[in-house]
Amino acid sequence: MIEDKNPQRTSIAQLGEFGLIEHLTKNFEINQTSTIKGIGDDAAVLNFADKKVVVSTDILVEGVHFDLAYMPLKHLGYKAVVVNVSDICAMNAKATQILVSIAVSNRFPLEALEELFDGISLAANEYKIDVIGGDTTSSQKGMIISITVLGEADENEIVYRNGAGQTDLLVVTGDIGAAYMGLQVLEREKQVFQVNPNSQPDLDAYTYLIERQLKPEARKDIRTLLHALEIQPTAMIDISDGLSSEIMHICKQSKVGCNLYEDKLPLDPQFMNVCEEFNLDATTVAINGGEDYELLFTIKMEDFEKIKGNPNFTIIGHMTQESEGIHLVTRANTRIPLKARGWNALSEE
Amino acid sequence: MIEDKNPQRTSIAQLGEFGLIEHLTKNFEINQTSTIKGIGDDAAVLNFADKKVVVSTDILVEGVHFDLAYMPLKHLGYKAVVVNVSDICAMNAKATQILVSIAVSNRFPLEALEELFDGISLAANEYKIDVIGGDTTSSQKGMIISITVLGEADENEIVYRNGAGQTDLLVVTGDIGAAYMGLQVLEREKQVFQVNPNSQPDLDAYTYLIERQLKPEARKDIRTLLHALEIQPTAMIDISDGLSSEIMHICKQSKVGCNLYEDKLPLDPQFMNVCEEFNLDATTVAINGGEDYELLFTIKMEDFEKIKGNPNFTIIGHMTQESEGIHLVTRANTRIPLKARGWNALSEE
Numbered sequence: 211m212i213e214d215k216n217p218q219r220t221s222i223a224q225l226g227e228f229g230l231i232e233h234l235t236k237n238f239e240i241n242q243t244s245t246i247k248g249i250g251d252d253a254a255v256l257n258f259a260d261k262k263v264v265v266s267t268d269i270l271v272e273g274v275h276f277d278l279a280y281m282p283l284k285h286l287g288y289k290a291v292v293v294n295v296s297d298i299c300a301m302n303a304k305a306t307q308i309l310v311s312i313a314v315s316n317r318f319p320l321e322a323l324e325e326l327f328d329g330i331s332l333a334a335n336e337y338k339i340d341v342i343g344g345d346t347t348s349s350q351k352g353m354i355i356s357i358t359v360l361g362e363a364d365e366n367e368i369v370y371r372n373g374a375g376q377t378d379l380l381v382v383t384g385d386i387g388a389a390y391m392g393l394q395v396l397e398r399e400k401q402v403f404q405v406n407p408n409s410q411p412d413l414d415a416y417t418y419l420i421e422r423q424l425k426p427e428a429r430k431d432i433r434t435l436l437h438a439l440e441i442q443p444t445a446m447i448d449i450s451d452g453l454s455s456e457i458m459h460i461c462k463q464s465k466v467g468c469n470l471y472e473d474k475l476p477l478d479p480q481f482m483n484v485c486e487e488f489n490l491d492a493t494t495v496a497i498n499g500g501e502d503y504e505l506l507f508t509i510k511m512e513d514f515e516k517i518k519g520n521p522n523f524t525i526i527g528h529m530t531q532e533s534e535g536i537h538l539v540t541r542a543n544t545r546i547p548l549k550a551r552g553w554n555a556l557s558e559e
Numbered sequence: 560m561i562e563d564k565n566p567q568r569t570s571i572a573q574l575g576e577f578g579l580i581e582h583l584t585k586n587f588e589i590n591q592t593s594t595i596k597g598i599g600d601d602a603a604v605l606n607f608a609d610k611k612v613v614v615s616t617d618i619l620v621e622g623v624h625f626d627l628a629y630m631p632l633k634h635l636g637y638k639a640v641v642v643n644v645s646d647i648c649a650m651n652a653k654a655t656q657i658l659v660s661i662a663v664s665n666r667f668p669l670e671a672l673e674e675l676f677d678g679i680s681l682a683a684n685e686y687k688i689d690v691i692g693g694d695t696t697s698s699q700k701g702m703i704i705s706i707t708v709l710g711e712a713d714e715n716e717i718v719y720r721n722g723a724g725q726t727d728l729l730v731v732t733g734d735i736g737a738a739y740m741g742l743q744v745l746e747r748e749k750q751v752f753q754v755n756p757n758s759q760p761d762l763d764a765y766t767y768l769i770e771r772q773l774k775p776e777a778r779k780d781i782r783t784l785l786h787a788l789e790i791q792p793t794a795m796i797d798i799s800d801g802l803s804s805e806i807m808h809i810c811k812q813s814k815v816g817c818n819l820y821e822d823k824l825p826l827d828p829q830f831m832n833v834c835e836e837f838n839l840d841a842t843t844v845a846i847n848g849g850e851d852y853e854l855l856f857t858i859k860m861e862d863f864e865k866i867k868g869n870p871n872f873t874i875i876g877h878m879t880q881e882s883e884g885i886h887l888v889t890r891a892n893t894r895i896p897l898k899a900r901g902w903n904a905l906s907e908e
Contacts, residue, residue, distance in 0.1 A: 246611065246714075247719065250720075250812070251650070251719050251720050251721075251812075252615060252646040252647075252649035252650055252720070252795075252796055252797060253613040253614055253615035253646050253647055253649070253650045253652070253708075253710070254613065254614050254615070255611055255612070255613050255650070255717055256611065256612040256613070256614065257611050257612070257714070258607060258612060262595065262604055262605065262606050263604070263605040263606070263607060263612060264602040264603065264604050264605070265602055265603050265605065265656075265658065265691070265692065265707075265709065266601060266602035266603065266658075266692060267658040267660055267692055267693060267694055267705075267707055268660075268694050269660040269661075269662055269694045269696055269703075269705055271662050271696055271697070271698050271699065271703075272699065273699045274662075274696060274697050274698070274699070275696070297601040297602050298601075298602055300601035300602070301600065301601055301602045301604070303602070307614075309614065309615075309616040309707060311616055311617075311618040311705050312618075313618055313620050313623075313703060342614070343614065343615060343616055344616060345616055345617050345618045345705075347618055347620055347623060347624070348620070348623050349620050349623070349701075349703070350620065350621065350622045350623070350700050350701050351699050351700040351701070352699050352700070354618075354620075354662060354698070354703050354705075356616075356618055356660050356694075356703075356705035358614075358616055358658060358707040359602075360614065361602070365595075365606070368604055370596065370600050371599075371600050371601070372600075446601075447601055448601060463599070463600075
């Protein structure tokens with residue numbers, strides 16, 4: 211492949227703020243019937259008719275939430291949307307619109323922002339959400355992405371964190387831990403690259419893990435699946451900070467305890483292999499590694515038959531009385547108090 | 560006054576992300592009937608019933624949008640909310656909720672964030688809006704504040720930028736230019752302070768200008784006033800980047816031209832005095848200086864009688880056919896093409 215040694219670099223200052231927003235969003239289409247007016251006025255205008263509105267926001271900071279050394283800008287744009295959509299899925303609602311604000315230092319040319327917005331556009335199409343507003347400005351250092359997402363649902367569909375009952379079953383979608391191990395693989399490759407920039411990494415053994423880290427998906431399908439199964443979860447949350455941290459949120463807000471079973475954790479074979487390669491305990495990674503964007507929810511015991519054997523769901527535990535506490539039940543059948551060691555953007559490492 | 564030489568400094572890392580959000584938002588009350596669920600779940604839940612929803616977002620970056628050398632954190636928090644509420648006022652809608660995301664470097668202790676949130680809380684009370692969500696994280700450098708604001712209105716009340724007719728009158732609320740001159744005064748004092756930290760500034764002659772810069776207000780009263788006068792504006796925008804820039808937005812989107820009359824511009828006496836002191840042309844500053852957060856709107860000619868003599872409003876011009884262009888008509892009755900020299904966060908200075 212012949213590399214372009216002089217990729218085009220257009221200064222964002224050349225376009226100015228209005229020109230930039232117009233340029234970056236010109237290909238965005240409006241698909242949601244609830245969007246009356248998108249980008250181009252002081253505010254967007256929406257009509258949710260008789261639906262309730264759910265809204266959430268996330269801010270992503272370069273060097274804290276992402277590292278552009280191994281995160282391509284297009285993937286970053288995609289993931290920034292997914293992370294937000296996932297919060298709407300966790301309410302059992304349908305994501306409908308996003309607003310995207312970007313602050314970037316002048317080290318980023320227009321072409322970099324185009325890459326980023328390509329990823330945002332790709333995710334908007336995939337999740338059928340409208341980009342209805344945003345803001346673009348310069349930063350003193352690095353890139354900051356702030357996204358607000360709106361969604362809709364009927365009032366009786368919405369699932370909060372605080373509805374879990376003392377005998378409910380704890381269910382997780384997909385598998386967990388892979389995104390965290392994907393990050394470990396990428397971090398290792400970055401170190402290798404820094405020592406020897408000519409090394410050609412062979413990442414075939416890690417494709418699933420890397421994809422989980424670089425191109426996660428929000429589980430928008432679960433709402434439809436649960437609806438078809440006639441299951442209304444009692445509590446729900448998405449796994450962004452790590453399973454144990456999310457379980458503790460549900461327990462705290464629902465005033466219940468929990469037994470989580472180690473032998474029930476849904477782990478991908480590639481994940482287990484790479485944990486071994488890295489000399490890491492798979493269970494510890496699975497319950498503390500974040501960024502899976504799977505959904506964790508509780509259902510009434512009587513819904514067990516509806517969900518049993520469904521490949522989309524794994525029952526990983528059950529809720530208890532609050533006084534019993536929150537425990538991991540190991541394969542050796544010992545009960546260990548669960549601690550939230552999830553990822554914390556403010557911790558000093 | 561005895562200064563505390565050792566003000567308390569609590570590291571934000573000590574609290575962690577969840578603790579921090581809980582701590583900073585624990586005093587926030589829910590006042591809007593449309594807020595079903597605020598902070599504390601994956602997303603907030605809102606019920607706008609038969610109202611339309613308006614939503615806007617703004618990102619403020621230290622060193623780009625504000626300078627903490629003369630902007631106290633409490634004022635910054637207040638202003639960050641006002642800037643967003645102003646966008647909702649510019650749709651002729653009522654602001655109802657905000658989401659607040661903050662990224663800060665570790666140079667800010669908890670006490671600094673408390674100051675900031677005190678200002679946010681003050682503005683939330685003043686504008687009767689609920690703080691329903693947000694995100695708090697660390698940054699590599701400086702402080703970044705990203706706020707999304709939601710509001711509501713009946714569909715027929717909402718005013719866009721694109722509805723101005725060819726013979727409509729152009730109206731502005733309050734007076735303009737003062738916020739920009741307030742910034743000039745503060746910048747000058749900063750320079751003086753850097754040369755001589757013991758100098759005691761006498762700012763009595765500048766209080767109005769400084770207040771317009773440090774504690775602007777959004778014109779939430781205008782919606783009520785216009786309703787009482789039975790006036791429905793044909794187009795509306797808030798003055799954040801400067802009058803000329805905003806006029807051009809309305810003209811472009813409404814496909815009309817405009818004559819703006821220099822002798823009609825509403826200028827405060829203090830503003831005019833200080834322009835003279837700074838050797839600046841008052842008209843140039845008034846039409847290009849931003850951050851006034853007044854409202855600029857167009858009304859049908861037949862509404863002239865309803866607005867005439869009302870101290871809240873000044874008719875500063877009229878719209879024309881698009882082909883006639885956009886002009887400033889000077890006191891000497893010459894027509895000068897208007898250019899948008901408004902503030903641009905992306906420009907290289």
